[in-house]
Amino acid sequence: MRDAYIVQSVRTPGCKQKRGQFNQTRPEELVSFIMKAAVEKTPNLKPEHLEDVMVGCAFPEAEQGLNLGRIAAKMAGFPDSVSGATVNRFCASGLEAIALAASRVQMGWSEITMGAGCESMTFVPMGGNLPRPHPEYSKTDPEMYISMGITAENVANRYDVSREDQDKFASDSQAKAARARDNGLFTEIVPTPAFKFVEQADGTWKKEEFIVKHDDGIRESTPEGLGKLRTVFAANGSVTAGNSSQTTDGAAATIIASKEKCDELGLTPIAKLVTYATVGCKSDEMGVGPRYAIPKALEQAGLTIDDIDIYEINEAFASQAIYCIRELGLEKYMDKINIHGGAIALGHPLGCTGAKLTATCLANLKEVNGKYGIVSMCIGGGMGAAAIFERV
Template sequence: MSINKVYICDAIRTPIGRFGGVFKNLSPLDLAVPLIQHLVSKNSEIPKYLDELIVGQGYGTPEAANIGKALALDAELPDHVCGYTVDRRCASGLQAIIDATMMIQTGKANLIIAGGAESLSQAPFYSSKIRWGSFGDLTLKDSLKYGRIYANGQKNPILGGMLETAENLRREYQISRQEQDELAYQSHMKACKAIEQGKFKKEILPISVKGRLIEQDEHPRQDTTLEQLAKLKPILEKDDAEATVTAGNSSGQNDAAAFCLIASEEMANQLGLQPIAEIIDWAVAGVPSAVMGIGPVPAIQKVLKNTGLSLSDIDRIEINEAFAVQLIACTKALNFSERELQKLNVNGSGISLGHPIGATGARIMTTLINELNSTSSHYGLISMCIGGGQGMAAIIKSINH
């Protein structure tokens, strides 16, 4: 069977809202509908030929039980457009794009919108014991808390959640608190510089909130200092006197949506769509759940081997900053040179821009494509760690017009 080429012909995202911030009253559908409508508005033929809408999401609710199809309906797409939801935790948005890639490669589809939508501000509290009656006080569980604890399965829960896995990497790779805070500081400075230079304007669709137009990311902090970061207490210090992971050197909990229009070469030509990137290859790899943050290492090694490329061939590298310690561990394990470090997360990442779980992979893809094309660069690498002990990576090639 021949493998069809797969192109991203458009990519767009919302600004990223802080936890409990400007988007706290908007559902994932509220965030995503304007993006879908924007993508299809550029060409009247797109809705006619659109096969699927694939949405990554980590913390959904029954109000959009299958957000993929719910989004297709709320965005007023034709009834023939199918939709489904993907959950590979932090890589959900990238997995949605890869699902679209595989469908187009094998000829099962020609035109797909794929990405992710998440509102961690609206992540539900729940109870699994009310339906059949209960005695005594009613207790609700926080899905954000238990989603992290049980990402490792119910037989071996990680009581400290992802924080515990980050501290495990700190021990294994002997990473200091100072190193982590320095990376966090630099992440905010990169993101704020990118905002000041207008780097994200092309990739962001402004969102209206109560008559106010939100046009830029809310999470980056221009006033961040190393002194402030150093004063923050480690979150697990009660259980570990040597703990180093703080709220300041960890990724944010955020609200956002991001989507790509993905097409076969035949469909792009038929509709006159201009490809902006080609998806070259991808890989996923498993690691021990206790050190889930090291997941990008084998995933990156795998995709580089598959493509015959090396890190020196890659012009821009994006590894999501779930934690500063996790990213540092990955760069050490991959033996990053100074040149490779300079290509890494050049506009900030999860610590500064935020980490809207289900949307993060698509957000990074959108930003990476924009960065490659604006700098006339060629190859881009995207990767992230995944709760439960996985890593995912993909390589794209820009198409500069």
Template sequence: MVGAADVIVAGGVESMSLVPMGGMSVQPNPELVDNKPELNISMGLTAENVAKKYGVNREDQDAFAYQSHQRAISALENGKFDSQITPIEVVEKKISADGEIIKEKFTFRKDEGPRADTSKEVLAKLRAVFKAGGSVTAGNSSQMNDAAAGVIVMSGEKVKELGLTPIARYVGFSVAGVAPELMGIGPVEAIPKVLKQTGLKLSDIDLIELNEAFAAQSLAVIRELGIDPEITNVNGGAIAMGHPLGCTGAKLTAQILHEMQSRKSKYGMVTMCIGGGMGAAGIFENLS
């Protein structure tokens, strides 16, 4: 916190359902189109590029996606997210058969994304959506979701002053730049940086939350760094639960801190790729 503040509430909100799709009516910056066309590439095509460069085939992507859903369903059934989620009351408007607007209240408390009815066979039938003959599909890509998340970061002095019990210590954070057309590989550059900065080894990390934008980039990162898949996204990832961009960091941090408490893990890492060519990674130490 470099002395800038004693208490910080950090988080974000994302409503991907309200983001305009744009279509042909939205034009990119002409200068970038002429001089840096690689900056104007869709995220799906960056995933195709990563899949091709790092040899991630369609079968492996679908298997990874299926595992994400299975892990998320298991986590939901076992109440893994209950302590992380603050239920909210929602008013939903519906139109009756005679045209009358009806307001119904319900309490929202569970992620809607995970699908218990999906299978490898179902995923295998989906067509590639970003490139002819490609391997990236709607099924092995992250979902579009609305979400919000927040965390409180506090200095050690303020924690003592208020008599609070912290659940974790923020150990370190790094960012790294990569080629925009391969943005999904960002964590491969960011993770070694934060490990060096904190004096830790990859083997010291007990749990990892990887943003899972696409199965292709997730598998490429896991394989390139030799990450253990069994400690990565143990309760499912964005393919099953969505990738709400504006709150990804806080959401993944909340998830990993709760899981670290549950497993009594010492170190956890949150890492993600970022559109435009960036990787980020942060490490936390369990204090509970």
């Protein structure tokens, strides 16, 4: 099987659902922009060199429905010859898209592909616009449909993750993200056009463009301040808005090519996908997913936790992130985990997250001059995913 080389990986900023700077920018506009930007930022690459695009989206309906992968490719200005598909593995959709795009190269089915992710949680809310659980099945297996926040409470209760530890973890995430923003360390971000509709004197509305340069959910916090917030999902619980991931709008894209095509076009590889693993777990504690997915990926790659230089573990909730870190024996490597903050500060745009974290992981590997990086997340419905990337 051939190696799949990454030649570009970038993301938009992440902006808060409804209250953020992308709240009037449609998801197709976000993902088509970052797909086009990824090509434009890659020397010697032209849109016609691409063969296929996989776009991850957790709730592919309404404005991000139909076949977003194909629509976004056309909106990005790619020629008719570039095919596209939309991929849904909930929170791992963006990572799944990269894995599928890479597998096409590895199998020799394509020479250059793109794996991307997109989610506008402003336009399409958590759960979609019309959730319809199966009436009989939901009586026997209701945990398949329960709130993700309840699963976070379950993890905290079953595995003794305290409110104090969750709030400290969340505050640390915010502080790391603020430092990275203020020091220009989010090098994977491409300043992104956003739109707003402004009423004119004659009563009509004009669509105006402005540029978003930074994630807009980062905020100052302290464990003491977060400790004053009320719980959200259980009256006597420990999960709050402050120690949970932010619901967010964003997009990201990664370009993958074979070695032969890199040599032919003069493309410069920055990394390669080493392996990708998914696992299932109990639905009512879906947050434990990385605890099982990361060891599986490491075993597939013949590596150990000591070999990894950068961990990007999605902070769906502080409770589940803390549990996974503890169970994996990663507490000694906190300086390698989410070094510029995680989803608590930067947001979790569902289907975009895996693609977003890939761009962040590769940028951070370069910053620390590391070799191996892991991207991992828990997944709604009871799953975990993990990918290992090698910087080249």
